[in-house]
Structures are given as structure tokens and as C-alpha cells.
Amino acid sequence: MKNRLVLLALSLTCYTSFAQTDRQQIETTIQLYFDGWATGDTAKLSKAMHHSCQLKNYNYRSGQFILMPKLDYVSRFRPRERDKSLSTNIVYVDITDNLIAGAKVEIHTATDKFTDYFNLMKTTEGWLIFDKISTRTPHRIRTAAPEKEVVLSGLNRPWSMAFLSEEEVLISEKEGDLVKVNLRTKVKTPIKGYPSDIVTTLGGFGDNAGKFEVLLDPQFAQNKYLYLSYTAETTAGKTTKVVRATLENDVLTNLKTLLLAAPYTNECCHYGGGMTFGPDGKLYISIGERLFTEKDEPALPIAQNVQDKRGKIYRINSDGSIPNDNPDFGVGATPGLYAIGIRATQGLTHDPISHKIWFSEHGTHQGDEINVLKAGANYGWPIKTTGKYRFEGYTPPKLKDSTYTAPLWFWQHTVAPTGLTFYSGDEFPTWKGNLFVTGLSKGSLWRFTVENETVKNVEELFLDSRVRARKVLQSPMGKLYILTDETNGQLIRIVNRH
Structure with a gap:
């Protein structure tokens, strides 16, 4: 009796193993169908379907029954890139005698x-789809009806924000404090311990100095690190500085300088100060060229001089050290360089889908740009520009052995683009994957539809309520916010009223 039980157990084990193997083969066939459907690959579709396979569909509105042979069905497909929003799902597979099976699958666009619903059979060529019936159900998509909802006022030219949670956010005021704001109670709490070399007096209209970016470490919940960019001042002048600090009990401690964009000068504009963490865990920082007019450019322009810290984008480790895989700009190049030829970049963000970093760039008269960051790239300033020079008599030098990276997008008018972010929330389903950019001139918010590195469509929002806007950011729960650049600055949420 004992031997019989052992043999029965072995028999069941073998049967289960064999059935599982068949299931894996069926799933492979269905995945081949998914891949062919998603990319228009007719070879994959043909391989997944038996030559006798037919597609059956009934249109209950018209009462029409459709019977389509495999060859007709496959011939309708054309090669295409896989839609980033597409997802597939095998709902169930039911196998009988390891010879026939039924499966329910879903494709979401x-x-x-x-x-x-597939009927499959096992053949000498493996498991194949012999029959298919299908239906198509449109999603109930909420159309975008964006409106502005003021969440908070009384901010002193806010520049940046970082969400501690859905309810609490840090906001850096360019001409004020670094504050923690409770979005429910509206209570503002100044953060103490800001670096003491922050510029204390502004030079009037056109002085861009002050507090810039506030950025949380990707591991903030564990290490409490945040990163600040601001205008540092000495008796020699001003420059852009980046520090790391620990935030605990609303106080900054353990300040560490990560980047000091010397020399200190008396120029009061184009500090840069944009920051973001890339998917590689590295910190990316923009430093502006600092000149107001091209008349003051040296023979080798600042942004083209790899020994000058200004007019560049940097890539560093979170402790300020330099990654070993940074691009090589040659002997004497400033440590940490990642890209050159930058005029006045303030906004940096990374695309969570493609994992590429995008940045905005201020031109002079026109010439405002959107770029994708490339290792070792030269973005051209002031040799190349899509706008005009402030100093009309300026003639850029011709530099040997220089290759310039063109922008992905540039405006025909002055926008002064600042912060930017990719949207992935649910409030505006048709906006998912879109790039949003704020601007200081002629428009507060722009929406870009992009595919890979191609801008497919551009829309300016809120034409009837334009306002200088400095930052756009998404909360942890997917809500979209902007900061207005005013002495009575506002935190505004973009709300879908549909």
C-alpha cells in the first residue's frame, strides 16, 4: 500500500510539472501575440496564430458579425513603436488534457x-492560437478642464519647493526664508540655520541673487539630507553655491559645501542654481554664465572655457565627490563637468519613463530652449543661439573641433522658462507623460507632449491669467502645483473641474 502511495504521489508530481510546462508554453505564445500587436510585428503575430485562425467579432450596435481570416487580420498591422501607456494582462488560462486550452487576455491602451478570448491547441509546432473572439471598450477618460486654485499667498518671491509629505512642503523664497508649510492649516514655519554667507542686500531691479533650489535626498526619510543652492557673498562679490545640510526639528545642521562656482564677481544675474537627482543617484547642478551682455565676453567665452566654473552643468555624488564615469573634458578642466555651453539654466528634471534629464535654458531676445542632457555635450552658448544677442555688435569666435548640440525645442518669442517636471498623476489622465514648464514672461505654464526626444505638441495654459511662474512640481499623490514669482507669491494647485 505504501509503495502504491509513493507511486501515486510521483505520478501527480510529474503530471503537475508537465501541466505547468504547458502553461509556460501557452504564456510564451500569448506574449508573442502581445509583442506583435504592440509593435506591428506581423512575423510575431503569424508565429503565435495557426494558419486556420479566425477573428470573430459582433457589433451589437449595428448587428453586424465580422469573421476575419488570419491573413486579413495580420495584414492590417504596420510597424510602430510600442506605446508607453500600453499594458497587457493574461487574466486566466484553462488547460484540458495538456492538449487544448482557453485563455482570457486584456490589452490596455x-x-x-x-x-x-483565445482557443489554443497543442501542435507539433507548440501551442498556437486557433480561434479568437474580442471586444473593445473605450476608457471613461476625464477631459482636462484645468483651473487655478490658490493654496497659499504671502510668499516672498518663491523659487523652489520640495514635498516632505502630501501635507507638508518646503518652499524657498528667493528674497525671504526657507519655510515649511502645512497645506492643510496654512501655517508657515521658518527653517533655522540657513548658511550665513547668503547675500543680504539686493542691487535693485534685475538682481537675481537670493535663495534658489531646495531638493530632498532620494533617501531623505533615512538620512534627512537636503540640498540648497543660493547666492553666496563675500567682499569680492557674489557667486552660486550648493550645500548639503541635515534637516531635523526645523533646523539645518551639518552644512557641507558641495560646489562653489568661483570666481566671485559683481555681476548680479544668471546664477543658475537648478538641481535634480538623476535615476543614477547622482546630483545634477546648473551654474549660469553670470554675464548680462555679450560685450563682456572674454576671447574664449566663459561657457566654452572648461577651466571656468560658470556656464556649465555638473554631475557629482551626493557628498560632493566626483563620479568616476563623468565625461573627460581634458587637462585642467573643472572637476565635475558634465555639459558646457550653458547661459542661464534654472530648471532640471528627469523623465521617470525614459530616465533622461531635461532642462530649460534662458535665451536673450528669444532663444529660450528645452534640452535633453547628454554627457559631454556642448549646448553652444554664445557661439550658437536660436535668439539674438543683447549686444548687437557681438561676433562669436570660431572655435576649432567643437560640436554643438541643438535644442529639442525653442520658442519664437521670449518665455524665460524656469522649472519643469513630468506629470504622472491621475487627475488629468490625458496629460500623463507630458512635460510641464513654467515661465517668467508671456505665459505661466506650458504643456509639452513628447515622444522619446521629439516634441509633438505644445500648449500654453491659462492665457487669460498669465503670471510670472517660477516652479512646477507634482506632489507625492500626483497633484500639480506651481509657484508664482511675485513679492506676494502664491502656491497654486492646478485642479481638474471635470
Whole structure:
């Protein structure tokens, strides 16, 4: 009796193993169908389907029954890139005698859900789809009806923000404090311990000095690190400085300088100060060229001089050290350089889908740009520009062996783009994956539809309520906010009223 039980157990084990193997083969066939459907690869579709396979569909509105042979069905497909919003799902697989099976699958696109029922059979070529019935259900997508909702006023030219949670956010005021704001109670708490070399007096209209970016470490919950960019001042003048600090009990401690963009000068503009963490865990920082007019450019322009810290984008480790895989700009180059030819970049962000870093760039008269950051790239300033020079008599030098990276997008008018972010929330489903950019001139918020590194569509929002806007950011729960650049600055939420 004992031997019989052992043999029965072994028999069941073998059967289960064999059935599981068949299931894996069926899933492989279905995945081949998914891949062919998503990319228009007719070879994959043909391989997944038996030559006798037919597609059956019934249109209940018209009462029409559709019977489509495999060849007709496959011939409708054309090669295409896989839609980033597309997802697939095998709902269930039911196998009988390891010879026939039924499966329910779903394909979700940005607008529709396709539900297919497959009949499959095991052949000498493996498991194949012999029959398919399907239906298509449009998603109930809320159309975008954006409105502005003022969450908080009384901010002193806010520049940046960083969410501690859905309810609490840090806001840096360019001409004020670094404050913690409770979005529910509206209570503002100044953060103590800000670096003491912060500029104390501004030179009047056109002085861009002050507090800039506030950025949380990706591991902030564990290490409490945050990063600040601001205008540092000595008797020699001003420059851009980046520090790391520990935030505990609303006090900054353990200040550490990560980047000091010397020399100190008396120029009062184009500090840069944009920061973001890349998907590689490295800190990316923009430093502006600092000149107001091209008349003051040296023979080798500042942004083209790899020994000058200004007019560059840097890539460093979170402790200020330099990554070993940074691009090599040659002997004597400033440590940490990642890209050159920058005029006045303030906004940096990374695309969570492509993992590429995008940045905005201020031109002079026109020439405002959107770029994708490339290792070792030269973005051209002031040799190349899509706008005009402030000093009309300026003639840029011709530099040997220089290759320039063109912008992905530039405006035909002055926008003065600042912060930017990619949207992934649910409040505006049709905006998912879009790039949002704020601007200081002629428009407060721009929406870009992009595919890979191509701008497909651009929309300016809120034409009837333009306002200088400094930053756009998404909260942890996917809500979209902007900061207005005013002495009575506002934190505004973009709300969908549909």
C-alpha cells in the first residue's frame, strides 16, 4: 500500500510539472501575440496564430458579425513603436488534457481596453492560437478642464519647493526664508540655520541673487539630507553655491559645501542654481554664465572655457565627490563637468519613463530652449543661439573641433522658462507623460507632449491669467502645483473641474 502511495504521489508530481510546462508554453505564445500587436510585428503575430485562425467579432450596435481570416487580420498591422501607456494582462488560462486550452487576455491602451478570448491547441509546432473572439471598450477618460486654485499667498518671491509629505512642503523664497508649510492649516514655519554667507542686500531691479533650489535626498526619510543652492557673498562679490545640510526639528545642521562656482564677481544675474537627482543617484547642478551682455565676453567665452566654473552643468555624488564615469573634458578642466555651453539654466528634471534629464535654458531676445542632457555635450552658448544677442555688435569666435548640440525645442518669442517636471498623476489622465514648464514672461505654464526626444505638441495654459511662474512640481499623490514669482507669491494647485 505504501509503495502504491509513493507511486501515486510521483505520478501527480510529474503530471503537475508537465501541466505547468504547458502553461509556460501557452504564456510564451500569448506574449508573442502581445509583442506583435504592440509593435506591428506581423512575423510575431503569424508565429503565435495557426494558419486556420479566425477573428470573430459582433457589433451589437449595428448587428453586424465580422469573421476575419488570419491573413486579413495580420495584414492590417504596420510597424510602430510600442506605446508607453500600453499594458497587457493574461487574466486566466484553462488547460484540458495538456492538449487544448482557453485563455482570457486584456490589452490596455491610453484610450481603450481590448478583451480577447483565445482557443489554443497543442501542435507539433507548440501551442498556437486557433480561434479568437474580442471586444473593445473605450476608457471613461476625464477631459482636462484645468483651473487655478490658490493654496497659499504671502510668499516672498518663491523659487523652489520640495514635498516632505502630501501635507507638508518646503518652499524657498528667493528674497525671504526657507519655510515649511502645512497645506492643510496654512501655517508657515521658518527653517533655522540657513548658511550665513547668503547675500543680504539686493542691487535693485534685475538682481537675481537670493535663495534658489531646495531638493530632498532620494533617501531623505533615512538620512534627512537636503540640498540648497543660493547666492553666496563675500567682499569680492557674489557667486552660486550648493550645500548639503541635515534637516531635523526645523533646523539645518551639518552644512557641507558641495560646489562653489568661483570666481566671485559683481555681476548680479544668471546664477543658475537648478538641481535634480538623476535615476543614477547622482546630483545634477546648473551654474549660469553670470554675464548680462555679450560685450563682456572674454576671447574664449566663459561657457566654452572648461577651466571656468560658470556656464556649465555638473554631475557629482551626493557628498560632493566626483563620479568616476563623468565625461573627460581634458587637462585642467573643472572637476565635475558634465555639459558646457550653458547661459542661464534654472530648471532640471528627469523623465521617470525614459530616465533622461531635461532642462530649460534662458535665451536673450528669444532663444529660450528645452534640452535633453547628454554627457559631454556642448549646448553652444554664445557661439550658437536660436535668439539674438543683447549686444548687437557681438561676433562669436570660431572655435576649432567643437560640436554643438541643438535644442529639442525653442520658442519664437521670449518665455524665460524656469522649472519643469513630468506629470504622472491621475487627475488629468490625458496629460500623463507630458512635460510641464513654467515661465517668467508671456505665459505661466506650458504643456509639452513628447515622444522619446521629439516634441509633438505644445500648449500654453491659462492665457487669460498669465503670471510670472517660477516652479512646477507634482506632489507625492500626483497633484500639480506651481509657484508664482511675485513679492506676494502664491502656491497654486492646478485642479481638474471635470
